[in-house]
Amino acid sequence: MGRSLLGSPRPDTRETQVVQQARAVATRRAIVEAASAEFIEHGFAGASIADIAARAGVTKGSMYFHFKSKDLLAQAVIERQREANAELQSRFAGTDLSALAVLVSMVRVLGELMRQDVVVLAAMRLAVEVPSGDDRGPTYDAWGAPTREVIVQAVAQGDLRETVDPDVLSRFLVAAFTGLQTASFASSRLVDLPERLREMWGLLLPGIVAPGREHLIPDVLLRS
Amino acid sequence: MGRSLLGSPRPDTRETQVVQQARAVATRRAIVEAASAEFIEHGFAGASIADIAARAGVTKGSMYFHFKSKDLLAQAVIERQREANAELQSRFAGTDLSALAVLVSMVRVLGELMRQDVVVLAAMRLAVEVPSGDDRGPTYDAWGAPTREVIVQAVAQGDLRETVDPDVLSRFLVAAFTGLQTASFASSRLVDLPERLREMWGLLLPGIVAPGREHLIPDVLLRS
Structure with a gap:
């Protein structure tokens, strides 16, 4: 292509390579987005x-x-989810918010991402489907680890009770979020997810916020 | 069959009818159990x-x-889930336990049912799969209504805070349970579900139990 009209084809010029690479990236992205939409509509198996x-x-x-199998497509979708998680963490890395405020905000933003990014949504749908012989456990771990880290900080800052076990709370939040997005997807295609998340925090916070820090709850709920 | 050796066939005798009916019921059950196993392994679409x-x-x-379509099989599975719910409710109907103890016990028994009954487990798996054009919202409602009723009683009995909205708490419990069983299925095929449910109550109860009733929590947790 490119110079072919002017003489012999020169497929190895730097310019051609760059164009080809950009095109390959765009095609790959289009495929991953199409796969996401199909996974959401029909599930992985369907x-x-x-x-x-x-x-x-x-x-x-x-x-x-680009993709030799459906499994590789699912992996690409889950990889995008991991990137989104990393972006989400870095977004709150330099903040002067309390760890408790970050925790509640992160969960909200994760919900927003699911509503905005078809690939992130597909990753969540894949996580709740467990075909035989395929363990999605690692997906849950990917969400749990950063959540746990923020919880450890919130306990250290004295906002969460000392009796709160970061492993237990992070594991529960990941599972509860999974259930909330699943139910919200079924009932409203995620339209009511923000409200459901706010309700979760309204139920949870009074039992996990440290005694003497209850005055933080209204402000924290505003971030949910 | 039956009397055919003794003369003309008499397919309409009462005995034959009963045998045929029992056989049909057994076949139907075998099909629904097989469908459940396949739904669990491959999802509805697969x-x-x-x-x-x-x-x-x-x-x-x-x-x-017996079944003209896969949709009718899924309906039969979900119907079995409804029956299991009704059995679960009647099991606690004549109890002298507090409504709060019943709430926590019911959730535990629902988890046990999922581990024991392949059809109930399949219904749960179907509930988290949402193929296009098929709204599983009603499944969530089926769990939410009885849960809500027990919560109303627990508030009336003064064990749950008056600020607890039965709609909000029942909706949250159904969604959280859905997420916990999904995560537990992915990580351990439900082996760790009882522990995950206990952890949920440990986090939730301090924030929803009425002031002055905190002493009930250890006993209630034993039922989880």
């Missing part, structure tokens, strides 16, 4: 490679070049 | 009628006689 290719507007050959 | 028939050991004809 999604077909052919439908994903059709939705992305790519040929079978291009599809096979 | 399960095939042919595999379900093979697992149940029935012919295609018999399968078609």
Whole structure:
């Protein structure tokens, strides 16, 4: 392509490489987004490679070049979720908010991400589907670890009770969030998720906030 | 069958009818259990009628006689879940336990049922899968209504705070349970579900039990 009209093809020029690479990245992204939409609509088992290719507007050959199997597509979706988690953490890294405020805000932003980014939403849907022989446990761990870290800080800052076990609370939050988004997806396609998250914090905070720090609850709830 | 050796066939005798009916019930049950196992392993979308028939050991004809579609099989599974819910409620109907103790016990027993009854487990798995155009919202309502009723009683008995909104708490418990069983299924095929439920109550109860009734928490936790 490129110079072919002017003489012999020069596929190895730097310019051509850059264009090709950008095109490959765009195609790959289109495929991952199409796969996400298909996973959300039909589940992992119900999604077909052919439908994903059709939705992305790519040929079978291009599809096979980028992703050799549906499993690899699911991995790419879950990888995007990991990136979103990392972005989410770095977003709150330099903040002067209390760890408790960060905890509540992070959960809210995760809910927002699910509503905005079809790939993040698909990762969540994949996490609640457990096909045989495929352990999605690591997905839960990926959410649990950063949550745990913030909880440890909130206990150290004296905002959460000393009796709160960071392992227990982080594990519970991840599972409860999974359930809330699942129920909210079923009832309203996530429209009511923010309200459901706020209700969760309203029930949880009085039991986990340290004695003497109850006055923080109204402000923290505003961040939920 | 039956009297055919003694003269003309008399398929309408009462005895034959009873035998045929019992056989039909047994076949139907075998199919629903096979469908449950397939739904658990492959999800609704991934399960095939042919595999379900093979697992149940029935012919295609018999399968078609009992269930004309995969949707009808899913409905039968969800129906069994409704029956299990009703049994669960009646089990605690004549009890002299406090409503708070019943609430915590019911959630525990629901977890036990999921571990013991493949059809109840399949209903739960179906509830977290939301294929397009199919709203599983009603499934959540089926769990929410009885839960709500017990919460109303626990508030009336003064064990739960007056500020606890039964709609909010029941909705949250159903969603949290959904998430806990999903995560527990992914990590341990439900082996750790009882421990996860106990942890949930340990986090929740201090914030929802009425002031002055905190002494009830250890006993209630023993029922979780």
